[in-house]
Amino acid sequence: xxxxxxxxxxxxxxxGQSMTLQCAQDMNHEYMSxxxxxxxxxxxxxxxxxxxxxxxxxxxxxxxxxxRSTTEDFPLRLxxxxxxxxxxxxxxxxxxxxxxxTQYFGPGTRLTVL
Amino acid sequence: SQQGEEDPQALSIQEGxxxxxxxxxxxxxxxxxxxxxxSGRGLVHLILIRSNEREKHxxxxxxxxxxSKKSSSLLITASRAADTASYFCATLTGGSxxxxxxxxxxxxxxxx
Numbered sequence: 740x741x742x743x744x745x746x747x748x749x750x751x752x753x754x755g756q757s758m759t760l761q762c763a764q765d766m767n768h769e770y771m772s773x774x775x776x777x778x779x780x781x782x783x784x785x786x787x788x789x790x791x792x793x794x795x796x797x798x799x800x801x802x803x804x805x806x807r808s809t810t811e812d813f814p815l816r817l818x819x820x821x822x823x824x825x826x827x828x829x830x831x832x833x834x835x836x837x838x839x840x841t842q843y844f845g846p847g848t849r850l851t852v853l
Numbered sequence: 854s855q856q857g858e859e860d861p862q863a864l865s866i867q868e869g870x871x872x873x874x875x876x877x878x879x880x881x882x883x884x885x886x887x888x889x890x891x892s893g894r895g896l897v898h899l900i901l902i903r904s905n906e907r908e909k910h911x912x913x914x915x916x917x918x919x920x921s922k923k924s925s926s927l928l929i930t931a932s933r934a935a936d937t938a939s940y941f942c943a944t945l946t947g948g949s950x951x952x953x954x955x956x957x958x959x960x961x962x963x964x965x
Contacts, residue, residue, distance in 0.1 A: 844895040847895055
């Protein structure tokens with residue numbers, strides 16, 4: 740198993756540009772989520788999904804869109820990048836309600852918005 | 854606002870000493886999890902304790918959970934320099950509001 744993969748690992752954008760951060764898992768996990776990590780702020784939940792076709796907002800959803808058309812993929816879209824979105828983004832996945840809710844994290848995407 | 858809050862924000866100890874980190878949360882939970890993050894890396898799961906459990910052990914790790922106080926503690930015994938990392942608690946709320954939220958973390962430094 741590859742686990743949770745994220746691409747790209749690094750990205751530099753200009754203000755106003757759009758891009759999609761990719762996340763995929765091969766463990767057939769129902770639950771997938773996106774977090775951003777900023778210094779001193781820990782991990783903040785952006786969006787999450789409890790299954791294909793179902794998504795919901797976390798703590799900091801503004802400026803981000805998600806979709807979940809398959810169990811495996813959960814892309815995060817930035818429609819118009821802003822400097823405040825400079826951060827490290829982590830994708831995670833887990834089973835849901837099976838008593839084993841351990842999250843598996845991807846390696847992260849470091850995004851800089853100029 | 855974030856569900857979990859760790860205390861202290863930073864902790865520095867000598868190798869061989871024990872390290873204790875605390876986590877407080879606000880709402881009812883299904884379980885509470887602790888993760889470690891080495892500098893520049895992703896998070897790694899350490900231990901999970903369910904809401905009906907009070908204490909759990911895994912190797913040098915001991916986790917307690919007090920649901921009446923909405924708090925948890927992580928004890929690392931006989932610490933090693935390799936334990937230097939940030940430690941995060943995360944709370945899982947279940948049912949129709951199933952999601953995992955993290956605290957801000959405790960930075961542990963173990964000096965050789």
